[in-house]
Amino acid sequence: MALLDAALAAAEHGWRVHPLRPSAKGSALHGERSCPRIGECADGHRKWEQRATTNPDRIRAAWAAGPFNVGIATGPSNLLVVDLDVSKEKSEKDAPDGATSFKALCERAGKPWPITYTVRTPSGGMHLYFQTQPGTRLPSTAGTFAPHIDTRAWGGNIVAAGSITSLGAYEAIVPGPVAELPEWLLDHLHAPPEPPRQPGPLRIPGRGTRRAEVALDREVAVVRAAPKGQRHKLLLARTIAIGRFVAWGDIPRDVVEEAFGAAGESIGLSPAECRATIRDALAYSARTCRPRETACPTTRPRPNPKRRLSPLPSSTPPTAPSPCSTRAAEERPPVRASFQLFVLTGT
Structure with missing residues (x-):
């Protein structure tokens, strides 16, 4: 009922x-x-x-x-x-x-x-x-x-x-x-759909760390190559991945929004959908990203004192000169003085 x-x-x-x-x-x-x-x-x-x-x-x-x-x-x-x-x-x-x-x-x-x-x-x-x-x-x-x-x-x-x-x-x-x-x-x-923007080459001279610029360039390329059925999902995921650099202050937010917006529109997403997706992704990153010190440790790991180092190959122990070599040295003619002077003084 x-x-x-x-x-x-x-x-x-x-x-x-x-x-x-x-x-x-x-x-x-x-x-x-x-x-x-x-x-x-x-x-x-x-x-x-x-x-x-x-x-x-x-x-x-x-x-x-x-x-x-x-x-x-x-x-x-x-x-x-x-x-x-x-x-x-x-x-x-x-x-x-x-x-x-x-x-x-x-x-x-x-x-x-x-x-x-x-x-x-x-x-x-x-x-x-x-x-x-x-x-x-x-x-x-x-x-x-x-x-x-x-x-x-x-x-x-x-x-x-x-x-x-x-x-x-x-x-x-x-x-x-x-x-x-x-x-x-x-x-x-x-509202009529806005014409998609054609993405140009990514250029951010002096506006972010090199690591952030390289990461943004790589993730934008992933979005541009997104297949049908994965476009929105990839735009959201790749923007979230870059959002940590925005939260850390490594790259300006407007640069990220412009780059991903152009990439999203180039694969058929509407400008409104791109803006909302990028904004949501960056907000999510700001809430959830770890501090830089935790995400990117800079201290080198200490060596393990319990680790055993393999012994280096031992060199061949010196041997006493053979009688033959000693006799040959005694029978060798003496070096002339002029040659000795050349060796010692360079004249």
Whole structure:
């Protein structure tokens, strides 16, 4: 009954719902290949976005067939949901995430974090719900809005509060009303992509230690060669690696931002995504990098007194001259005085 109640509660808000597979996030409705071409699909296959409904009777009939999770078709429901993801790098628990990126967007726009209906996901992320104007067709985005942020609108589906997966439950943590989509967020969605900058040769004369310059040059080259599917991850990781030099004062922050920004844009990342990723990476490095003395010890290791040195090869002991050699020396003619004078005086 809890899942049925969740579906009916969403429908009461005017949100069109459809069943998802039990304990999962995929649609439980048939696909085009298995479409029976009867009922709603008599005139052709209708996808889940078209079949989502607010009709209580249809919802009860659907959820009577099983413990389905609840999906919301965001576009037909006049919703735009901002999906704040968490970092997939489990080894870096403090790594930048969607909430960090969204906070940076708010600060850049000079706006506070919007108060709206919010759902916490089982992985620790958040879904921020916003109301759109009827007739507005905003597309869904994946990774282009900002790092670790997706948006769900037309063509998108969001898992409703009350649904349960193997990781846990979706829970409404801000149960208040859904706020109107802020203008600054709408402007950010509609902002045309800036043309990518072409990276030039890296030159930092007199603006950093040689070690920092060489490291920056090497890491920027890694980003420029990043394959598809690894671009954002490599930009984040390589900037974090260089961030320690910024924290130590070995290289100016603006030099690092400029170099990685140009490299990121040259491989197809948006300027906004590059700026947010680089800023998050440098902030993470500043919080987590070790002091220079610990990371780069300068004292030479002391020799181990217990280590045994291998003996040097002994030289051949001198031997007494043989009688033959002594006799030969006695029979050798004496050196002339003129030659002796040449040897001693150089004349």
